[in-house]
Amino acid sequence: MIRFDKASVTYKGGVSAMKDLDLEIGDGEFVVIVGLSGAGKSTLIRAINGLVPLTSGGLNVNGHDVPNLSAKERRELRSEVGMIFQGFNLVDRTSVLNNVLMGRLHQVPLWRTLIGKYPEKDIQIAAKALNRVEILDRAYVRATNLSGGQRQRVGIARALAQEPKIVLADEPVASLDPPTSHVVMKYLQQISRDLGITTIVNLHFLDLATAYADRIIGLRNGELVFDGPGSEADEQT
Ligand code: ADP
Ligand code: ADP
Numbered sequence: 001m002i003r004f005d006k007a008s009v010t011y012k013g014g015v016s017a018m019k020d021l022d023l024e025i026g027d028g029e030f031v032v033i034v035g036l037s038g039a040g041k042s043t044l045i046r047a048i049n050g051l052v053p054l055t056s057g058g059l060n061v062n063g064h065d066v067p068n069l070s071a072k073e074r075r076e077l078r079s080e081v082g083m084i085f086q087g088f089n090l091v092d093r094t095s096v097l098n099n100v101l102m103g104r105l106h107q108v109p110l111w112r113t114l115i116g117k118y119p120e121k122d123i124q125i126a127a128k129a130l131n132r133v134e135i136l137d138r139a140y141v142r143a144t145n146l147s148g149g150q151r152q153r154v155g156i157a158r159a160l161a162q163e164p165k166i167v168l169a170d171e172p173v174a175s176l177d178p179p180t181s182h183v184v185m186k187y188l189q190q191i192s193r194d195l196g197i198t199t200i201v202n203l204h205f206l207d208l209a210t211a212y213a214d215r216i217i218g219l220r221n222g223e224l225v226f227d228g229p230g231s232e233a234d235e236q237t
Contacts, residue, residue, distance in 0.1 A: 004024075008021070008054065009047060028192065030199045030215070031201070031217060033202045034209050037204070040223075048061055079164075081164055084156060085170055086171040096142075100126040104126065129157040156187055160191060171202050188201055
C-alpha cells in the first residue's frame with residue numbers, strides 16, 4: 001500500500017511540483033499517471049522511492065514512513081521498488097543477462113558481482129524474468145545490439161529480477177514508436193496482473209493510458225485533477 005497524506009514538494013527555486021496530495025494506491029494495482037510535461041508525474045514517482053523528499057505531509061510505502069527513513073530502511077525500500085526508465089539505463093557493452101542480473105545486486109554478495117560469478121539461483125531468476133518478457137533467446141547478446149523495444153523489455157526484466165513489490169516506470173515508452181509502445185504497455189500490464197506487483201506508469205498520452213490502465217490519475221501543476229477507472233478518463237486531462 002502506498003499512501004500520500006497532504007504531501008507537498010516544493011523545489012529550490014520555488015516550483016510547487018506536488019500540492020497537498022492525498023492518494024492511496026493498493027497492492028497489485030496497475031495505475032497510469034497522465035499529465036503534460038511539468039505536471040509533477042516524475043516528482044510523484046520519485047517521491048515513492050525516496051528520491052525526492054517531501055517538503056511537508058506524509059508518505060507511507062509498504063509500511064515504510066518515507067520522510068523518516070533510517071539508512072537501513074531506505075535500502076530496504078529501494079530493494080522493494082523496481083525502476084524502469086525512459087532511456088532504459090542499460091549497460092550497453094555487456095550482455096542482456098548481465099544487465100538483468102544487475103537487478104539482483106542487492107541480494108548478491110559484492111565479491112561475487114565483482115568477479116562476475118552470480119549464484120545459480122540468481123541466474124535462474126534473471127532467466128525467468130527474461131522469459132516473461134519473451135526475450136530469453138537474446139540473453140547473451142550485447143544490450144547495444146537490441147532495438148528500443150527490446151531494450152525496454154530488458155529494462156522490465158531487470159526490474160522483475162529484483163523481485164519487487166512495486167514497479168515504477170517513468171515515461172517508459174516516450175522514446176518508442178506507437179506499435180512498440182503498445183507491446184511494452186502490454187508487458188507492464190501483465191506483470192501487474194500475473195505477479196501482483198503494484199505498477200505505476202507515467203505517460204504523456206491518454207490513449208495508451210485508457211487502453212491499459214485499471215486506474216488513471218491525472219495531474220496538472222502538481223495537483224490531482226482526475227482519479228478513476230481507465231474507461232472514464234477521456235476529456236479530463
Ligand atoms: P521530465 O519533464 O521528462 O520529467 P525534465 O527534462 O523536466 O524531465 O527534467 C530532467 C531532470 O532535470 C530531472 O532530474 C529533473 O528533476 C531536473 N529538473 C527539471 N526541472 C528542473 C529545474 N527547474 N531546476 C532544476 N532541475 C530540474
Ligand atoms: P513531469 O514528470 O510531469 O514532467 P516533473 O515532476 O518532472 O513533471 O516536474 C514538475 C515541476 O517541477 C516542473 O515545473 C519541473 O521543472 C520542476 N522540477 C522538477 N525537478 C526539479 C528539480 N530537481 N529542481 C527544480 N525544479 C524541478
